[in-house]
Amino acid sequence: MVALTLANLKMMSRNRQAAFWALFFPLLLVVVFGLFDIDGVGPGGLSVLDLSGSPVSHQIREDLEAINLLTVGEFGDGEAQARSAVASGDLDYLLMIPLGIDDPDKLRDPDSRLAVKLVYGSGNPGRNQLVDGTVRSVVARVLAEMPGVPYLGLVESQVVESEEVAVAQVSYFDGVLMGLVGLGIMTNSIISIAVRISTYRNSSILKRLLVTPLPIWKYFVGEVAAHVVLALIQAALILAVGVFVFGARIQGNLPGNLLGIFAIVALGSMVFLNIGFIVSAWSRTPAAASGMGNAIALPMMFFAGTFFSTAALPWVLPYAAQALPLTPMLLAMREVANAGQPLWTTWPQLAILAGWALATGVAATRVFKFN
Template sequence: MKAYWQLTLAQLRIFARNPQVLFFTLLFPIILMLALGSFLGNSGGTSIYMAVVDHDGSTASKQLLSTLSENDAIQLDKSSDVNEALDELKNNEYQVVMEIPEGYGDQLQSHTDESKAFDLPVYYNETDASASQLGLTVVESAVDQVSKNIENYSPVVAVQPEGVRALDLGYIDFLVPGIVAMMIMNNNMNGVAGQISAWRERGILRRMQGTRLKASTFIAAQITARVILNGLQALLVLMVASLLFQVQVNGSWLALLTFVVLGTLAFMAIGFIIAGLAKNPESAGPIAAFASFPMLFLGGVFFSINTMPEYLQPIVHILPISHLSTALRETMNVGTPFFDLWTHWLTLAAWLVGAFIIASRTFKWE
């Protein structure tokens, strides 16, 4: 146990005494977050994915759909089941769902100045706040045009918006969990691969093997030091995001910490595999970069994985970083309970076990 704590403290001192390590592990993610958050802030995409459930099927409802489809910012889909459309809304496939009830056309034909405006249910996904608000604006403009087309204009149709997830989120809320996931990947997969390869080339691992030090103690100390480092860095990123951008953690801090630890272990295991395959530190870096670079764009760090092309979806849903970023985002933004995210922590655990089995076979002291 004494050797374990000494190795853990030694690893933390190595981090603290290397200015480059401190910069890239602590300051770089914060600088990246500040840059993207300042430029993009709460902005979102310009394409609105919208589903319409037309129960009326009248000429008036078709004219409303035609008005909506003329807007280039809207990707309009027709659905026959409102519950199915709402399920897809909750899964972030749509930002807005509009329901046209029966009697819509008759109400417009019989409307008088004394008539009450027809309520048109419109559901929006507040997890994607900017796109949803833009969608509501477009819908309100379209139904207002319907009213203006009636002689002696008075409100004929009134939008009744209903939030499916009562959250006030912007792009920065989407970005911060992705930054934390990127940090965990870089610190552990790239960091472990480079450090272990360098220690092997300098003979440090060989000298450790010649002592009574057990491999399990060495690995446990590495894990502990990196879990502490990642936990402190995640806390620092969240503090800066909270102070400057008012980003909040809506879910359980314990669940958030659990995913940080799971992500750390999974990417450490992958880093040990790369260190075992690399012949020297010079080759470890490019191998780690070759593995990590695609994950930055396919793992939901900066962009939603739902917007990825269909042919990439099977690959995206296998990557560990996509599950880590999604789990962190669901925990922070939506407050989803830990056990409801079982697919994500189970996938990360599978990567952890599988990668450590492979790492145990590829790891070399010399």
């Protein structure tokens, strides 16, 4: 069985064209999605917590509203809630204007430590830098131009204190990257095994194996093991390109959560390999196997929320999507990779996947044909 697995891996690596395209297709999508700077272009949301309520604070707010980079709103529930909104990633920027900001004496007094405070999450450093600089210059200018007050000579660094809060900010790309891992594993597992088995059947290789005393289950295990190894390599490559080339982030405790992702990939790939075996049983030629595999994989790609949320689907489809095997796989991967949760918290999804693995495994051995 080990010999068969190794021989399978050897054959896969020597079939360079097939190996290249199997790995290349999802990587291509990673590059395409990575090139769209989906997160960077959007404006940040800024909420003002105005404790001063003075003409000066209104002026600051008004000037900030004129800046395209920011969508300015009000935050009325107090500092604690506002800060936790930033920490959880729900709010991009919090600007707290203290009481007495319109008082030149207090501003001039170094002991009063009166300053406007800008709090932001660590998720988008590029935009943070821009917003930080913009806010500082706006506040300094408004304070310098306070009507009826002589020039105070304040510098930006004195009037604005900024504070960065570490945020597990998940970008759209981080989520899509998991979708692409799932998509790559699914299409490759289904189509590769279906085409391979169909080819073997047509050229009587399966028949040749059948006249040896090799038990059938060992043959299946050898095929599945080799393809699971391939799936893990594929997942590692997609993640590496996503993280190192396009700056995707994987949250949580890194070695642990990374292993968690690979565990989900292995389980998911078994489900899709079983589906591939079933497809191969229904198709007479390798070309038919490829077509049938695509017909299963492509709709599943969309319905399982690989690229966007399935909440927008009409009628019962969002519920039906939950039943597809790719859905729990992606949910579990995103829980671990994007929400930073440990693997065990995804047990409901893992249980659904394991159920799929079992059901498709039984079905595959039932419908499988050697001739």
